[in-house]
Amino acid sequence: MVETRTDPSAGSGIWSLRRLPEMDEAQFSQWRTLLEHRTGMTLTVERKSFLETNLGIRMREIGCNSYQAYYEKVVSGPEAIAEWSILVDRLTVQETRFLRDPDAFRLVSDYILTRPREALKKRPLEAWSVGCSTGEEAYTLAMLLNESMTKLELPPLFGVTGSDISKPAIEKAQRGLFSARKLITMDEELKNRYFRPAERNTVEIVESIRQRVCFTRLNVLELNHAPMHGMNIIFCQNLLIYFRRWRRREIVKRLAERLAPGGLLVLGQGELTDWQPPCLQRVPSENVLAWIRRQSDEE
Structure with missing residues (x-):
């Protein structure tokens, strides 16, 4: 997309019609270090073009014509906090x-359906979608919990929390409006049960499900400050792939601490290999990477 915004500092001319110069290695290293320090996410050299593209789009929007000038704006400019928030949304929302x-959601359903009925009657089920993006995963969990409780002929005692580092993503999730293409893997019965037609060819989550889901902004580097505790289900897929191996282990340790005894942790396939998290027992499955927290805190 070509923009015709004028750079106020350039006097005249439409600088944004020109192609931005290629980012050199020092600049790439500087941006990569900033992103890892603040979010924990690592950009490989192969994703340099991804960084250039997303920085370039934002730079054109605000009339900034050098990577260094934009870096200084994000780090120490008068609107650094707001600008960082916008940029991290561009770089992290998937x-x-x-x-x-x-397969993972079937495992969640099986987990709920095999819980002791008395336990489900006494205490509401609590699920957490970590890195929830615009809310699809969190709402899916809520639908599955509702379906399972219905099958068990129990009242819908459950709640779901979705967390993400991106403020714009969280705000969109809270609205509960989605394009029809987001539902392509759902059968018609579920669509009809949990969605209603909305404005501009979108659909919205039914109120009974929206009431069961809340969203909050959270950086996974700050899990030690997260208020979530005693969770029955923690769902964290397609997030750890952006972190270094040692940091993945640290994140999983923190998540495990927030599971209730007997709670279920679900990750993405291949996101954690050759390591057994403390106090967790692997769920035997060829298609899903998941653990159950042991009833005892002994490791």
Whole structure:
């Protein structure tokens, strides 16, 4: 997309019609270090073009014509906090949809259906979608919990929390409006039960499900400050792939601490290999990477 915004500092001319110079290695290293320090996410050299593209789009929007000038704006400018918030949204929000991983969600359903009925009657089920993006995963969990409680002929005693580092993503999730393409993996019965037509060819989550889901902004580097505790289900898929191996282990340790005894932790396939998290027991499955927290805190 070509923009015709004028750079106020350039006098005249439409600088944004020109191609930005290629980012040199020092600049790439500087941006990569900043992103890892603040979010924990690591950009490989192969994703340099991804960084250039997303920085370039934002720089054109605000009339900034050098990577260094934009870096200084993000780090120490008068609107640094707001600008960083916008940029991190561009760099971290990923494409998602409802029921993205059917095998993982089936495992969640089986987990609920095999819980002791008395326990489900006494205490509400609490689920947490970590890195929830625009909310599809969190709402999917709420639908599955509702379906499972219905099958068990129990009242819908459950709640779901979705967390993400991106403020714009969280705000969109809270609205509960989605394009129809987000529902392509759902069968018609579920669509009709949990969605209603809305404005501009979108659909919205029914109120009974929206009331069960809340969203909050959270950086996974700050899990030690997270208020979530005693969770029955923690769902964290397609997030750890952006972190270094040692940091993945640290994040999983923190998540495990927030599970209730007997709670379920679900990750994405291949996101954690050759390591057994403390106090967790692997769920035997060929298609899903998941653990159960042991009833005893002994490791």
